[in-house]
Amino acid sequence: MVRFDKVTKAYGDFVVLRDLDLEVAANEKVSLIGPSGSGKTTVLRTLMTLEPIQGGVIQVDGEPLTHMQQGERLVPADARHKRRMRGKIGMVFQQFNLFPHMTALQNCIEAPISVLGLDRDEAVERARELLRLVGLGEKNDHYPSQLSGGQQQRVAIARALAMRPRVMLFDEVTSALDPEVVGEVLAVIRDVGREYNLTMLMVTHQMGFAREFSDRICFFSDGAIVEHGSPDEIFNNTRHERTQQFLRAVLAGQ
Amino acid sequence: MNDIFDLNFAISILPSLGQAALVTIQMTVAGFLVALPVGLLLVCLRLYTAAPISYATIGVMEFLRSTPLLAQLFFMYFVFPLWGINISATMIGIIGLGLHYGAYYSEVFRGGIESVPRTQWEATTALNLSPSRAFLRIILPQALVPVVPAIGNYLIALFKETPILSAIAVAELMQRAKVIGADTFRYTEPITLTGIFFLVMSLLSATGVRWLERRMRKGTR
Numbered sequence: 001m002v003r004f005d006k007v008t009k010a011y012g013d014f015v016v017l018r019d020l021d022l023e024v025a026a027n028e029k030v031s032l033i034g035p036s037g038s039g040k041t042t043v044l045r046t047l048m049t050l051e052p053i054q055g056g057v058i059q060v061d062g063e064p065l066t067h068m069q070q071g072e073r074l075v076p077a078d079a080r081h082k083r084r085m086r087g088k089i090g091m092v093f094q095q096f097n098l099f100p101h102m103t104a105l106q107n108c109i110e111a112p113i114s115v116l117g118l119d120r121d122e123a124v125e126r127a128r129e130l131l132r133l134v135g136l137g138e139k140n141d142h143y144p145s146q147l148s149g150g151q152q153q154r155v156a157i158a159r160a161l162a163m164r165p166r167v168m169l170f171d172e173v174t175s176a177l178d179p180e181v182v183g184e185v186l187a188v189i190r191d192v193g194r195e196y197n198l199t200m201l202m203v204t205h206q207m208g209f210a211r212e213f214s215d216r217i218c219f220f221s222d223g224a225i226v227e228h229g230s231p232d233e234i235f236n237n238t239r240h241e242r243t244q245q246f247l248r249a250v251l252a253g254q
Numbered sequence: 255m256n257d258i259f260d261l262n263f264a265i266s267i268l269p270s271l272g273q274a275a276l277v278t279i280q281m282t283v284a285g286f287l288v289a290l291p292v293g294l295l296l297v298c299l300r301l302y303t304a305a306p307i308s309y310a311t312i313g314v315m316e317f318l319r320s321t322p323l324l325a326q327l328f329f330m331y332f333v334f335p336l337w338g339i340n341i342s343a344t345m346i347g348i349i350g351l352g353l354h355y356g357a358y359y360s361e362v363f364r365g366g367i368e369s370v371p372r373t374q375w376e377a378t379t380a381l382n383l384s385p386s387r388a389f390l391r392i393i394l395p396q397a398l399v400p401v402v403p404a405i406g407n408y409l410i411a412l413f414k415e416t417p418i419l420s421a422i423a424v425a426e427l428m429q430r431a432k433v434i435g436a437d438t439f440r441y442t443e444p445i446t447l448t449g450i451f452f453l454v455m456s457l458l459s460a461t462g463v464r465w466l467e468r469r470m471r472k473g474t475r
Contacts, residue, residue, distance in 0.1 A: 050379060089380075093373065093380075097373045097374060097380075099392055100396065101395050110383070114384070114387050
């Protein structure tokens, strides 16, 4: 479903991703873990086309994301191609990024109406359903400022789902939350993973959740994947010194 | 005739001045309604177009802000006709105020737009909104809230600048006061009444802007 092929991403001389290869199967749930600055969030941001890449090719659903086929050659994608490809992907951000001047419901119908072309009634009905799914059926008409961090993040998840993505990206979605509401957001992600056929990539520091929820864990360090494998392989039988160090440090803190 | 301020004379010219005050208000509103879209257009051209157009826009904006409004008005009033362009004084007044203050408004809007976090744009990308839709529905509404007071203050400034239109004989309040003065050789009453009108209106509007400002602050987080 998602394939990174020798992808390089750099800010000037600073290389964030170095010849990265990564393949994620349809419906697979993959957690990206590793120290900060290791490039895991950049993986999600390049997938969402928020950041351009300097080398390699990203494929989504069998098609190049930031390139397009022109005869035999791949050329940089134009705006239209990027918009079409982006439709397959949804993203939830660390800081929620809800639209503060819109209610929870309005946040969830804006894009379905203007991008998917749903009529208003249909969009509202679907949005209500999604807000109910994330446990906020009562909060349709609340503005983000009237909601707690955990509630805002759940609205953000509903908003992303309303676009019917095939791939969902979760970028440290619990990092900005108070500890006591982390659980409610993770529970929603668990439900979403069960209810929908979604390919999920998540950057997280919640090792317990990553272990229980993921099909596969990728450990990042210095812009590359040091190792990847099932949660059991990574958490119980890692062979890499770096992974061991990281997990020891993180688990000691939790 | 020897009174410094003849109350009866003052009362007798009130209807005439009142009529002209209405023109002043009309010019203010019309100028404002031109300035807002002009400001929006300028800021969009500046922020969201390729370098040549963007720089050209900055040039136009600086030109509008850095030359006197009176010179701009005179140019349209006296020079345009030489080129066969004939516009009524009223229209020149509206266009002049609209362009001049549009340039100021574009800077006000820019401040507002740049105060919206970049992450709001990222959210619109993630939701696949078109750039124009994202700007109009998501960015602009958030950009306007903090600059409402500045918009109001420039509106008051624009209002106070309308007497300049008397220089091209627009029948607004100052022009009427001058005409009455010339006809009767009494300037004290019409000019004083004109001053009082501007003072009262400006004070009222400033109070309005402050009230709006308080309300907006309460409305945001």
